Amino acid sequence: MTRRRPPVMSDVARLAGVSHQTVSRVLNDHPNVREQTRARVLAAIDELGYRRNLVARALVTSRSRTLGVVSFDTTLYGPASTIYGIEQAARTAGYFVSIVSLKSLDASSVRDAIEYLTEQGVDGVVVVAPQRSAASALESLPTDMPAVAVEGTHRSHVSAVCIDQIEGARLATRHLLELGHETVWHVSGPSDWLEAEGRLEGWRSVLEEAGRPVPEPQPGDWSPRSGYAAGKRLAAIEGVTAVFAANDQMALGVLRAFTEAGVKVPEQISIVGFDDIPESEFFSPPLTTVRQDFDAVGRHCIEVLLRQIDASGPFDTERLVVPPGFVVRASTAPAV
Amino acid sequence: MTRRRPPVMSDVARLAGVSHQTVSRVLNDHPNVREQTRARVLAAIDELGYRRNLVARALVTSRSRTLGVVSFDTTLYGPASTIYGIEQAARTAGYFVSIVSLKSLDASSVRDAIEYLTEQGVDGVVVVAPQRSAASALESLPTDMPAVAVEGTHRSHVSAVCIDQIEGARLATRHLLELGHETVWHVSGPSDWLEAEGRLEGWRSVLEEAGRPVPEPQPGDWSPRSGYAAGKRLAAIEGVTAVFAANDQMALGVLRAFTEAGVKVPEQISIVGFDDIPESEFFSPPLTTVRQDFDAVGRHCIEVLLRQIDASGPFDTERLVVPPGFVVRASTAPAV
């Protein structure tokens, strides 16, 4: 069977007895088309099953209606959720989303990815790359490419949407202090992540404001495994009664380490996470955690990006901050 | 600042003192270009920072070098991992990936999504949609659009890559029987999911072959919450000693339900999951589970798809089955 060529605009035009330009006008809702003509054209489109070729359209309009997304490890809950939000919002606005997931987030791979997308003709890019190195790669972006970063709290000339990491960490830490814990230990994320930095900073600031001792943060890498390792270290330390882990997965590891050590959660130790992944509610015990509204982040990204794309001239740098939520479950309890 | 037009092929040609066609030849590695000319052209490309316009290229070649991916809820670990694998493999092969995530997987939204991608000019589509309704939407695909489905074990004329769900479930069930359990209870996934069906079937077949009673499966919806509910029901039943949950999240819920009921895992009850999500290793206790190699699935999808795209005529229907793995951890133990 020969693959028959899909119909093009002039096929529709011929069938409807008009010029291809009139077909184009109908398709683009131009006002000056007689109602009767429009109907004939629409009938022809329907009959032929015509679909306009967006590639040709993109060439002449130099708008591909495609947005690029560059992200680090899209299997992580945070990035995956954010991208989901981005995709939904973009599609609603009539845009396609082209994704590049990177294994490593050094400046050059981010740059390459953006270049790759640029070549494809994306109208703008969202970079979900909350590492310092990635954020700095954005600095070298051509300024005429609409771009939005999803990140912690980095300052730059690139627009950004972020969840207030510092405030989230403050909520968590304050919650633990209010339960009567003398101080709060912290299992931190990798130091080159802006989110890890923000969470660390929020945690530290609350302790300092309250005049409490600031214990050495235990470094992790977001994985449950690293949380488990940190948890083992903490379990060996006398007097640890409250731990704030920089994400839920590490909190899970911490939980497991204490449980193994025979320390009861939350009776003997309180644990708070960050992210509110779907599993958290069903850990043993259910995890108290900071909730991030990734959907909102995705939506805002698209809003900002579309504003930039629609701006005729140079565009402003915008910075949107989404407030975090806090979910109290059963992994925290008053200090004894 | 005026956005200056990016250089095009003829700019390069002018600078290099050749025709634009020669530039095109250099870019496409045509053999008949003098070495010296090639060097001049490359230098000009470099000097101007020229990048070829893939949109124009796609128009004339009618190849966009973009693949479409239609998926259900990309925040789930399975789809997210599969898409990650797809994206990596596609990019390695020089293809872009355009993603559409659907909130619901009825046949018409799958069809719409594919049509949407077709309009954009994708060279092929991967449908990560292991629900019966989605699979049947594929039947109505135009046969000249290269397509691959990621799915359970549905028969169709569309090529498919799948993990052997039945075998995975058999591994899990057999493992529990070998530990001496009289029978195995099952917390199943939603009945319209092909994966849920395969896992149910594998579980049932092993029990029947062993001549064991086949208890009523407990329906779930993949969420930890539904697993928790099922777990509560199971905990109320006398003589339940082994549970095979159709995914890790539900296994987590089951775990929690039993723990709450004061039943010890694995001493009094053994639990097996499916997926091997990163968290599973750190549940309390660490979960014995069936591992799916999503990366391999993604890679195979792209291989099959590219074969179809490169085939000049009609292409064969292929069906690749990826074997599951099995990971024994601490949530299972010999029956008492």
Added chain:
DNA sequence: CGCCATTATGTTAACGATAACAATCGGCGG
């Protein structure tokens, strides 16, 4: 030494849409 097969390059025409401009048709004011 001249002819033909290569090799290297240039020229022109697609691809399928939109944009800019031109042309036709009524209606209406002068």
Added chain:
DNA sequence: CCGCCGATTGTTATCGTTAACATAATGGCG
């Protein structure tokens, strides 16, 4: 009754590339 205006439609150029064909330079060989 003429000419101008706005509504409607058609014609032609254009986007930036590759494909097809045309042409010019080489080089081997009888």
